[in-house]
Amino acid sequence: MTAAAPIRAKRVLPGFTLSLGTTLLYLTVVILIPVLALVLKGADIGPQRFWAIVTSARALAAFQVTLTAALIATLFNALYGLLMAWVLVRYEFPGRRLLDALMDIPFALPTAVAGLSLTALFSANGWFGQFLAPLGLAPVYTIWGVAIAMAFTSVPFVVRTVQPVLEDLDPAYEQAARTLGASDWAIFRRVVFPQILPAFLAGVTISFARSLGEFGAIVFIAGNLPFKTEIASLLAFIRLEEYDYQGAAAIALVLLMFAVVLLVISNRLQAWAARYRGQA
Amino acid sequence: MSIAHHKESRLVPRLLIGLAVALTLLMVVAPLAFIFWSAFSRGWNVYVSNILHPVTLHAIWLTTLVALIVVPLNVAFGVAAAWAVARFKFPGRGLVLTAIEIPFSVSPIIAGICYLLLYGRQGLLGPWLMEHEMQVLFALPGIVLVTMFVTSPFVAREVLPLMQAQGSEQEQAAVTLGANGWQIFRRVTLPNIRWALLYGAVLCTARAVGEFGGVSVVSGNIRGQTNTLPLHVELLFNDLNAVGAFAAASTLTVIALVALVVKSVLESRRHQA
Numbered sequence: 079m080t081a082a083a084p085i086r087a088k089r090v091l092p093g094f095t096l097s098l099g100t101t102l103l104y105l106t107v108v109i110l111i112p113v114l115a116l117v118l119k120g121a122d123i124g125p126q127r128f129w130a131i132v133t134s135a136r137a138l139a140a141f142q143v144t145l146t147a148a149l150i151a152t153l154f155n156a157l158y159g160l161l162m163a164w165v166l167v168r169y170e171f172p173g174r175r176l177l178d179a180l181m182d183i184p185f186a187l188p189t190a191v192a193g194l195s196l197t198a199l200f201s202a203n204g205w206f207g208q209f210l211a212p213l214g215l216a217p218v219y220t221i222w223g224v225a226i227a228m229a230f231t232s233v234p235f236v237v238r239t240v241q242p243v244l245e246d247l248d249p250a251y252e253q254a255a256r257t258l259g260a261s262d263w264a265i266f267r268r269v270v271f272p273q274i275l276p277a278f279l280a281g282v283t284i285s286f287a288r289s290l291g292e293f294g295a296i297v298f299i300a301g302n303l304p305f306k307t308e309i310a311s312l313l314a315f316i317r318l319e320e321y322d323y324q325g326a327a328a329i330a331l332v333l334l335m336f337a338v339v340l341l342v343i344s345n346r347l348q349a350w351a352a353r354y355r356g357q358a
Numbered sequence: 359m360s361i362a363h364h365k366e367s368r369l370v371p372r373l374l375i376g377l378a379v380a381l382t383l384l385m386v387v388a389p390l391a392f393i394f395w396s397a398f399s400r401g402w403n404v405y406v407s408n409i410l411h412p413v414t415l416h417a418i419w420l421t422t423l424v425a426l427i428v429v430p431l432n433v434a435f436g437v438a439a440a441w442a443v444a445r446f447k448f449p450g451r452g453l454v455l456t457a458i459e460i461p462f463s464v465s466p467i468i469a470g471i472c473y474l475l476l477y478g479r480q481g482l483l484g485p486w487l488m489e490h491e492m493q494v495l496f497a498l499p500g501i502v503l504v505t506m507f508v509t510s511p512f513v514a515r516e517v518l519p520l521m522q523a524q525g526s527e528q529e530q531a532a533v534t535l536g537a538n539g540w541q542i543f544r545r546v547t548l549p550n551i552r553w554a555l556l557y558g559a560v561l562c563t564a565r566a567v568g569e570f571g572g573v574s575v576v577s578g579n580i581r582g583q584t585n586t587l588p589l590h591v592e593l594l595f596n597d598l599n600a601v602g603a604f605a606a607a608s609t610l611t612v613i614a615l616v617a618l619v620v621k622s623v624l625e626s627r628r629h630q631a
Contacts, residue, residue: 090533091445091446092538092539093445097437097438100435104439105454105510109460109507112472112475112476113460115473115476116468116472118482162378164374166378169371169374177379177382179618180386183386183618186621187389187568187611188569190570190607191591191607191614194591194592194603195604195607198396205388205392229385230386230389292465293571311465311467311468315467315471318474318575337463337464341459
């Protein structure tokens with residue numbers, strides 16, 4: 079019986095061939111063939127050479143800088159995002175809607191613009207830099223600068239995945255906990271947090287993936303010193319400019335694999351979160 | 359006991375709201391305000407002459423042109439993909455869904471490298487293109503294609519869940535009343551999805567205008583020719599012309615802010631609908 083339904087639907091509504099054809103044509107030309115070109119180029123390199131490229135000292139340093147900075151940025155955004163989601167959903171105060179709208183700015187602002195502004199803000203005569211410099215803190219051209227740029231561009235992800243789940247929570251559980259004498263903190267830790275955990279982890283994963291892939295904002299603030307602040311995608315870009323296509327393809331493939339793995343993880347987490355919401 | 363609890367429950371929200379506002383001022387508002395503050399730091403006249411510089415004007419025009427090509431194509435793709443996936447079941451449907459989402463998680467710079475390896479001189483199609491004297495890279499087609507890659511999920515991602523949630527009863531009813539495909543789409547589907555479609559188009563426009571990483575790989579940064587506005591910002595920054603860079607950046611920021619305002623208006627419309 080279940081198999082009969084789709085066939086009937088296929089007959090009832092027109093446009094199957096046209097819409098699927100358009101979709102497949104677009105996906106093939108714009109996404110699949112270019113990605114295939116990268117994979118084929120990578121396969122061309124051969125395993126030994128591939129391994130030599132991605133484990134060269136400079137490439138390893140670039141991966142390490144990228145991962146470390148992305149971890150710092152994601153840790154910050156996990157806490158900041160959770161705080162923002164909580165404050166925006168649970169409290170009523172003047173300016174709440176504006177604060178909510180501001181959360182979309184890092185998403186809408188071109189990354190090059192964000193990078194330019196952050197660099198100038200944190201440089202010695204910028205708004206932040208003038209206070210940080212006397213303390214001996216100069217994040218521009220350090221890994222902290224890379225982390226700041228990543229943190230800015232991935233601000234919305236945790237907020238926007240946790241927010242709808244928090245809005246949908248059934249208040250009955252919290253009320254029950256309160257009547258049983260639980261403190262606010264105990265209620266958050268034992269009742270609220272377990273319910274938003276899948277969405278929170280999904281948001282954190284997306285935020286981490288976005289940080290790994292960020293480029294525009296970072297090239298401004300990082301100073302791009304090999305072994306110190308050079309991120310992996312920039313190294314791939316530099317290899318291209320040196321006409322070292324194999325080097326570029328190998329590094330890009332590693333980044334592509336990271337991205338695909340993180341996409342699969344975040345999709346699983348979001349499916350888990352959706353099940354959780356369905357039960358509640 | 360109950361008084362102490364009451365005090366705590368008033369103090370904690372205030373602290374949390376204060377912390378949230380303070381962090382947002384530092385993290386989001388300051389970078390935004392600093393753009394305009396820097397762009398206007400030498401006064402209005404310098405700002406205007408920076409914007410009206412021929413190279414900047416060309417960059418603005420090129421970015422507009424790219425958006426004008428990419429956004430309509432993306433809208434057509436988004437609607438087609440949503441129609442195919444939401445209205446029909448077919449083998450490989452899950453794969454199509456994943457393929458649509460790929461550009462969202464792949465770094466734009468990787469997209470640029472993919473295109474270079476496909477259309478570049480040593481790329482798969484490179485020799486054939488050379489033979490036929492067609493220029494894709496370091497020219498408008500390359501910039502458009504990479505921007506299409508980067509923005510492809512934006513419309514589909516908004517329209518698809520809405521069409522899935524709405525179901526196809528209305529369209530099936532239209533079929534039984536004798537409507538043809540185009541009539542169904544224009545009279546039944548489109549009115550139902552118009553806000554989501556517009557919302558996706560706005561997000562797509564903002565993203566297309568601001569694209570940097572992918573475009574910087576395939577454009578070749580030829581001043582006054584293949585320099586889009588975000589690339590021009592970097593160029594001015596590297597020229598140590600900070601005020602000029604911020605002036606160019608301010609135009610992009612205005613576009614982003616307009617997109618956000620339109621987005622929030624559309625969102626409230628959608629909730630009313």
